[in-house]
Amino acid sequence: MGRIFISALGAAMVLAHWQSSLAAEPVTVDIAKFAFTPKEITVAPGTTVVWINHDETPHTVAASDHGFVSKALDTDDRYEHTFTDEGDVAYFCTVHPFMTGVVHVRKP
């Protein structure tokens, strides 16, 4: 009986640790060939998303709801934003508005 309780507690602790490490792990979106890749991502609340520009052309990352906007990113520049609230955040490049992406923020 006691042993079962302890293993259940251990499993719960492992799960809690796994979930918190999931939320803490940054997610990378590549900016290349005038596109965000992956174009759509789903992350847990509290996740930091890092955009890295691999193009020779400057790009920006701007939320459609004006929640955040990066400066112009030169080659190899990165911009990061931490998503705290659940929801869908559409974003685009202000220099090339046809470049769009979405971050879905969902509890795991």
Ligand SMILES: [Cu+2]
């Ligand atoms: Cu751009």
